[in-house]
Amino acid sequence: MLDLNVLPERSLGNEQWSFALGMPLSQIVQILQTHCRVIKSVEVIYQEKRPIESDLVLNLNSDGIKLVFDSTAQRLKVIEVFNMSKVKLKYCGNYFNSPQNKPTPEQIEQAFGATRPGQYDASLQSYIVSFRGLTFFFPVDAQFENFFAKHSLSSATSSLPTDFIPAVSRMCIYAGSQLNETTAPAMPLSCYHGNLYLDSAEVSFKENGKECDGLDLKLITVPDNKNETIILEKSVKFGDSVQQVLAILGSPCKIFYKLQDKMKIHSASPRKLNETRHTDYFYNYFTLGIDILFDGKFHQVKKFLLHTNFPGHYNFNIYYRCDFKIKLLGEENCVDVTPCTLWNDVIGQLPFDVGKPVVLNRASSTNNTNPFGSNFCFGLRNMIFEVMSNNHIASVTLYNPQKQLK
The missing domain is CATH 2.60.460 (protein yfey like fold)
Structure with missing residues (x-):
């Protein structure tokens, strides 16, 4: 008892x-x-x-x-x-x-x-x-x-x-x-444990308003020997070096090296199946709900993954929810996409067809069962939206459309 x-x-x-x-x-x-x-x-x-x-x-x-x-x-x-x-x-x-x-x-x-x-x-x-x-x-x-x-x-x-x-x-x-x-109160100071947490993340776009180029972040933390939170406003862009990201976000919770890229088959590049000596790697920031992929050769940012942490998703509870905001140019005005936005509400306001999705079935290498079923990936400019069967967005991938980093 x-x-x-x-x-x-x-x-x-x-x-x-x-x-x-x-x-x-x-x-x-x-x-x-x-x-x-x-x-x-x-x-x-x-x-x-x-x-x-x-x-x-x-x-x-x-x-x-x-x-x-x-x-x-x-x-x-x-x-x-x-x-x-x-x-x-x-x-x-x-x-x-x-x-x-x-x-x-x-x-x-x-x-x-x-x-x-x-x-x-x-x-x-x-x-x-x-x-x-x-x-x-x-x-x-x-x-x-x-x-x-x-x-x-x-x-x-x-x-x-x-x-x-x-x-x-x-x-x-x-x-x-x-x-x-009653409503859920703010996170107690005792729960910070010296980590950075995300207040909000806004996807930034280039001047043409069509291609995203990074993230504008509002981060919350409690400094040592302080009894109050502080908010830090930072930006991370495609092409930023590992050193720049570490200076902004600190050390990641985990580092993951990609063994293979199963999405290469959908690339139009004739060199998509060429073997490479350089392995890309992720910095996993679980408390931010964000993964950052670095190019294995140039060690620069090439992708961001934003996680919504919905129950019923294969990765549920690995990440905190990333409270992102994406402003898409709609037919009459901007379409704001957040973790709570339904995918049908997004495509219903866009002036073009996003096309058919790629079916994604997540499974572990040690346990090839996934009780939650398949999700669907829709490409939109240089973003990929992973959508669950209940019409909610599970993750958003932002990738650098440039073909060569340097």
């Missing part, structure tokens, strides 16, 4: 780990993987067809905990304990829920103090008591519904037989004063 400390409007955790409001999905998953011997059952719940329209949920069934994430920001929005019998909970060192301490109204008031009178919700058949950033649900027996609807919880329970005094069935931790109005 998990023994956890409750911090209203902040977190739920213990000395080894903590689920903090505003924490990115990737960091939560890392905690679950590290402590898999203790937290044994995790279920991912999301809308497959419309993943933006509802929250993404991690359900810890064995521990009675539900972690609710904002589907756009992919940060923790609500921590819910839906089975109080599976966890021990304390506040300021005092247990208010354990096998020895039943979470009755008296126990909650003793642990957290007085608060505003609660409200009875007939649709939930529950009496709801709220503190700032914390809400408790007390189920009410059907025969006492009218009684609780007219009386406060304390006065109602004092008039009931002991066997009918309700105990907390659910508890929610959130930011703000209203559970139904």
Whole structure:
């Protein structure tokens, strides 16, 4: 049984780990993987067809905990304990829920103090008591519904037989004063760990407005010995050297060397199948949601990959979501493309046909199964949009149309 400390409007955790409001999905998953011997059952719940329209949920069934994430920001929005019998909970060192301490109204008031009178919700058949950033649900027996609807919880329970005094069935931790109005807060300073994170990335274009030439980035970090975030505005362009990229973004999370390029077959170049002595390589910036491909001979930027990190994609949770913005010239005005834009909405506003897609089936070299099926790659100028079967964009590849780097 998990023994956890409750911090209203902040977190739920213990000395080894903590689920903090505003924490990115990737960091939560890392905690679950590290402590898999203790937290044994995790279920991912999301809308497959419309993943933006509802929250993404991690359900810890064995521990009675539900972690609710904002589907756009992919940060923790609500921590819910839906089975109080599976966890021990304390506040300021005092247990208010354990096998020895039943979470009755008296126990909650003793642990957290007085608060505003609660409200009875007939649709939930529950009496709801709220503190700032914390809400408790007390189920009410059907025969006492009218009684609780007219009386406060304390006065109602004092008039009931002991066997009918309700105990907390659910508890929610959130930011703000209203559970139904809460949003995911900004990422806590404790989650930065000295890394750079992406606030936004705007694809820059050449003067003709048709070919992209790089990225304009807004980066967020917390400097050493500082208690506040700072925003850095940087640009990375095609043709930038490795040294220039390292000076701007720092060391990558990982370096990956390409063994082969399976897309070469679609090239019109007569030398597309010639062997090369120089291996191209990626700098993987997972916390930015960006990969940068360098030419193996000249060591200059030749491609950018921007990841949207949708559940149901083969690479889900490897990258943070890249919050990019691409301005495409439409028939009457600019078409803004973001990670949440549906592909049909993009092509419906373009004055030309993007043509038929290339079918992409991602599979590992060690495990040739992909439960999520194939995606479709559409070429648009010097960009490639990878689109999932639910019409959402999985990734965008920006490539340098110049044939020779130097």
